[in-house]
Amino acid sequence: EVQLVESGGGLVQPGGSLRLSCSASGFTFSGYALDWVRQAPGKGLEYVSAISSNGGSTYYADSVKGRFTISRDNSKNTLYLQMSSLRPEDTAVYYCVKCSGVVPVYGMDVWGQGTTVAVSS
Amino acid sequence: QSVLTQPPSVSAAPGQKVTISCSGSSSNIGNTYVSWYQQLPGTAPKLLIYDNDKRPSGIPDRFSGSKSGTSATLGITGLQTGDEADYYCGTWDSSLSAGVFGGGTKLTVL
Numbered sequence: 001e002v003q004l005v006e007s008g009g010g011l012v013q014p015g016g017s018l019r020l021s022c023s024a025s026g027f028t029f030s031g032y033a034l035d036w037v038r039q040a041p042g043k044g045l046e047y048v049s050a051i052s053s054n055g056g057s058t059y060y061a062d063s064v065k066g067r068f069t070i071s072r073d074n075s076k077n078t079l080y081l082q083m084s085s086l087r088p089e090d091t092a093v094y095y096c097v098k099c100s101g102v103v104p105v106y107g108m109d110v111w112g113q114g115t116t117v118a119v120s121s
Numbered sequence: 122q123s124v125l126t127q128p129p130s131v132s133a134a135p136g137q138k139v140t141i142s143c144s145g146s147s148s149n150i151g152n153t154y155v156s157w158y159q160q161l162p163g164t165a166p167k168l169l170i171y172d173n174d175k176r177p178s179g180i181p182d183r184f185s186g187s188k189s190g191t192s193a194t195l196g197i198t199g200l201q202t203g204d205e206a207d208y209y210c211g212t213w214d215s216s217l218s219a220g221v222f223g224g225g226t227k228l229t230v231l
Contacts, residue, residue, distance in 0.1 A: 062219075
């Protein structure tokens with residue numbers, strides 16, 4: 001069974017930093033692109049970032065470009081999202097999502113349960 | 122403002138059929154495949170339809186998808202109260218080099 005388990009969420013002050021992790025199991029981790037998608041309280045889904053299967057290509061939403069960095073460790077089956085210069089509008093549940101192919105253009109097929117990030121003073 | 126446009130809400134009676142539209146452009150829906158996701162209250166989204174019209178294993182054939190040009194449609198027949206959820210369309214936008222979603226449609230089964 002494919003499983004994605006996010007961790008690292010919490011309460012952080014504006015301007016602060018946080019690193020999210022996503023531990024994966026049940027599939028060949030290095031064979032698939034991965035995404036981060038977030039959902040603010042009471043709002044819809046918002047694409048955040050994606051990374052190709054080998055980590056060679058990364059993609060970002062304009063809203064996080066220059067502040068967030070996506071990375072992966074294929075030897076540890078783990079995806080990361082380093083978030084810095086956090087703003088209150090970054091408050092959301094962050095989902096780790098497996099893509100259907102080696103690059104994110106092929107769509108998302110399995111979602112984790114999410115980890116909550118709250119940015120507030 | 123979402124890149125893809127969905128109606129905020131739809132409703133229908135149990136047993137009836139409903140459709141949810143998703144409108145985009147030539148750089149997203151018109152250029153690649155569309156997926157649909159179901160988010161039941163308090164849970165993570167789940168893949169419902171991929172590659173415009175394909176169902177993952179375990180998804181009943183009451184759910185269907187189609188695409189024409191720069192628009193896509195999700196259809197649900199034989200509505201059940203358990204289908205009450207938020208539904209999102211999603212795809213890749215080649216101009217943005219990013220994934221995009223619709224704003225979501227809340228389905229109410231009256």
